Amino acid sequence: EVQLVESGGTLVKPGGSLRLSCAASGFTFSSYTMYWVRQAPGKGLEWVSSISSATHYVFYADSVKGRFTITRDNAKNSLYLQMNSLRAEDTAMYYCARGDSLEQLALFHNWGQGTLVTVSS
Amino acid sequence: EIAMTQSPATLSVSPGERATLSCRASQSVGSNLAWYQQKPGQGPRLLIHGASTRATGIPARFSGSGSGTEFTLTISSLQSEDFAVYYCQQYNNWPPVTFGQGTKVEIK
Numbered sequence: 001e002v003q004l005v006e007s008g009g010t011l012v013k014p015g016g017s018l019r020l021s022c023a024a025s026g027f028t029f030s031s032y033t034m035y036w037v038r039q040a041p042g043k044g045l046e047w048v049s050s051i052s053s054a055t056h057y058v059f060y061a062d063s064v065k066g067r068f069t070i071t072r073d074n075a076k077n078s079l080y081l082q083m084n085s086l087r088a089e090d091t092a093m094y095y096c097a098r099g100d101s102l103e104q105l106a107l108f109h110n111w112g113q114g115t116l117v118t119v120s121s
Numbered sequence: 122e123i124a125m126t127q128s129p130a131t132l133s134v135s136p137g138e139r140a141t142l143s144c145r146a147s148q149s150v151g152s153n154l155a156w157y158q159q160k161p162g163q164g165p166r167l168l169i170h171g172a173s174t175r176a177t178g179i180p181a182r183f184s185g186s187g188s189g190t191e192f193t194l195t196i197s198s199l200q201s202e203d204f205a206v207y208y209c210q211q212y213n214n215w216p217p218v219t220f221g222q223g224t225k226v227e228i229k
Contacts, residue, residue, distance in 0.1 A: 044221070045208055060216075062217070095165075106212040108167060113164055
């Protein structure tokens, strides 16, 4: 069974930094593109970032480019999101998601339960 | 960037009735369209990909149709567990990946 467990969300002040983690199990982590998707309170889904299986392809939403960095450790079956210069508008539930076996398809087959990031003074 | 627009925002349906949800893309996405279901306090779940292919374990009462810019998700006979928010998502031209704003299916 595929499991994705996010952690690291907390309350942080504007301008602060945070590192989110996603522990993956139940599949060959090193073979899949992985994604971060967020959801502001009461709002819809927003794609944040993606990283291909061998880290050759990394993409970011314009709203986070230059502030967030996605990485992965295939030996540890883990995905990360380093978030710097945080703003109030980054407040959201952050979900880790597994992509398709065809890496060019940005399909989110499995999702975690999310970790909540709150940016407030 | 391809914009996705869903309608209606809220759909009130009685259990056992059919629900029809719409999704429109600002430009053609071919058949590269997915639907997700999200229940309160949970991460989304993939229902449909390729516009009409049910994901693993999804009941046959869920069906998707359409291509190009117009898509439909139909739930043939609503069960209590189907009341949720539904999102469409295009993956034809990314980045960025884009989602619709969601349709909430509520009990009438």
